[in-house]
Amino acid sequence: MKKKIQSIRWLVIPLVLMLAACDPFRVEPEPEPSPEEVEGYAPVYATADMAGTIAAREAQPIEKGGKIYVKDNKLYQVEVGKGIHVINISDGDNPQKIKFIQVTGAQEVSIMDNYLYTNNVNDLVVLNIADINNVQVVDRVTGMFHLVDPALPPAAGWFECVDAKKGVVVGWELKTLYRPVCRKN
Amino acid sequence: MKSLKYIAFILCIAVAAGCDKAENGAPASADQGGAGKGGSLARFTIAQKHLYVVDNMELHTYSLENPASPKATSKVIIGEDIETIYSYKDKLFIGSQNAMYIYSISDAGHPAKLGNASHVRACDPVVADDTVAYVTVRSGNSCGGTLNAMFVYDVRSVLNPKERNAINMDSPWGLGMSGNTLFVCQGSNGMAVYDISNRYYPSLKQRYFDDTYYDVIPYNDMLICMVQGGMLLYELKPDGQILKLAKISG
Numbered sequence: 001m002k003k004k005i006q007s008i009r010w011l012v013i014p015l016v017l018m019l020a021a022c023d024p025f026r027v028e029p030e031p032e033p034s035p036e037e038v039e040g041y042a043p044v045y046a047t048a049d050m051a052g053t054i055a056a057r058e059a060q061p062i063e064k065g066g067k068i069y070v071k072d073n074k075l076y077q078v079e080v081g082k083g084i085h086v087i088n089i090s091d092g093d094n095p096q097k098i099k100f101i102q103v104t105g106a107q108e109v110s111i112m113d114n115y116l117y118t119n120n121v122n123d124l125v126v127l128n129i130a131d132i133n134n135v136q137v138v139d140r141v142t143g144m145f146h147l148v149d150p151a152l153p154p155a156a157g158w159f160e161c162v163d164a165k166k167g168v169v170v171g172w173e174l175k176t177l178y179r180p181v182c183r184k185n
Numbered sequence: 186m187k188s189l190k191y192i193a194f195i196l197c198i199a200v201a202a203g204c205d206k207a208e209n210g211a212p213a214s215a216d217q218g219g220a221g222k223g224g225s226l227a228r229f230t231i232a233q234k235h236l237y238v239v240d241n242m243e244l245h246t247y248s249l250e251n252p253a254s255p256k257a258t259s260k261v262i263i264g265e266d267i268e269t270i271y272s273y274k275d276k277l278f279i280g281s282q283n284a285m286y287i288y289s290i291s292d293a294g295h296p297a298k299l300g301n302a303s304h305v306r307a308c309d310p311v312v313a314d315d316t317v318a319y320v321t322v323r324s325g326n327s328c329g330g331t332l333n334a335m336f337v338y339d340v341r342s343v344l345n346p347k348e349r350n351a352i353n354m355d356s357p358w359g360l361g362m363s364g365n366t367l368f369v370c371q372g373s374n375g376m377a378v379y380d381i382s383n384r385y386y387p388s389l390k391q392r393y394f395d396d397t398y399y400d401v402i403p404y405n406d407m408l409i410c411m412v413q414g415g416m417l418l419y420e421l422k423p424d425g426q427i428l429k430l431a432k433i434s435g
Contacts, residue, residue: 065412115252145240157327
């Protein structure tokens with residue numbers, strides 16, 4: 001008799017395991033298949049040694065044009081993760097690119113008087129732009145906000161996986177993704 | 186007597202206009218108090234000599250009393266999935282993926298919550314004035330939800346914003362107000378222009394399909410659009426009509 005119970009015991013263990021595996025009380029959603037084509041976030045990379053450099057450069061082509069700001073007939077457009085384009089729009093028919101301010105991780109821009117506020121990844125930096133040819137960093141506030149998460153995009157959904165071989169993630173840009181693999185819930 | 190009254194009336198208007206200019210240092214539609222103008226998708230805004238920054242969850246406030254050296258004055262948790270901030274006079278309008286929050290900046294260094302309005306999960310920039318807030322909600326992979334619409338809130342009672350209207354849209358992104366005209370970017374579905382003479386019942390006047398539109402800033406007699414790969418400039422007429430000037434790209 002005792003032997004019989006023991007053998008049943010051996011049967012019960014796999015049975016319980018099987019039940020747990022298909023848990024009748026929990027409805028497991030079908031994993032959503034990766035979409036063929038979808039709007040989502042992709043990482044913007046920089047090399048580690050570039051991360052802290054801030055300087056006015058010659059005007060550059062707009063590639064990933066981001067947020068916009070206007071003051072005193074000058075238009076500023078963020079180049080996502082890389083810096084800020086400065087454009088003179090005094091003559092609306094003939095706008096002229098003046099400079100490109102290199103700021104790694106830039107996403108945002110605001111200006112008061114001659115001071116431009118932007119983010120150098122997750123630092124708030126203050127630039128004196130009185131002389132646009134010679135932009136100076138006058139202050140930096142570190143560790144205050146979290147605009148850029150190097151591991152995950154700013155919103156849920158499908159995104160382009162991070163590839164560490166490409167450098168450090170300094171921002172995220174929205175673009176059309178094809179068959180994305182990574183997903184933030 | 187009648188002409189005297191008339192003169193007095195004109196004088197009053199002139200004085201009022203003069204005060205307005207002195208207060209802002211510029212006409213109302215131009216740069217406010219030494220700061221410029223941003224789009225509706227921004228996470229930075231300057232008002233009352235303070236810089237306001239929203240990250241995913243928090244509102245960070247910096248005094249710009251010395252603009253070369255911002256001083257942190259306050260940090261408050263707003264909620265989850267914060268995306269945008271918009272300032273109007275002594276108020277901040279903050280957009281998250283499921284609500285619009287209104288904060289008072291009467292005490293500029295210490296924003297205080299007044300009210301909020303919840304909505305379905307989606308991406309949602311806000312523009313507003315004394316009476317109305319327009320919130321666009323766009324669904325999609327990175328926004329969640331299934332609704333594409335513009336909600337119109339009565340914000341005269343800021344503690345309790347009331348939904349007055351909802352307008353179905355294709356794919357609304359950023360938006361901008363200029364007088365009685367409201368511009369709503371709709372990505373690859375163009376830009377919709379509404380007459381908002383009646384603030385709570387916008388009426389569609391025109392749609393433009395010159396580009397893929399993401400955000401817009403009305404700036405004096407110019408309309409600046411953030412479009413795919415750059416910017417598009419329009420001349421903005423007082424009646425809200427726009428005329429394409431130039432594209433900045435490449």
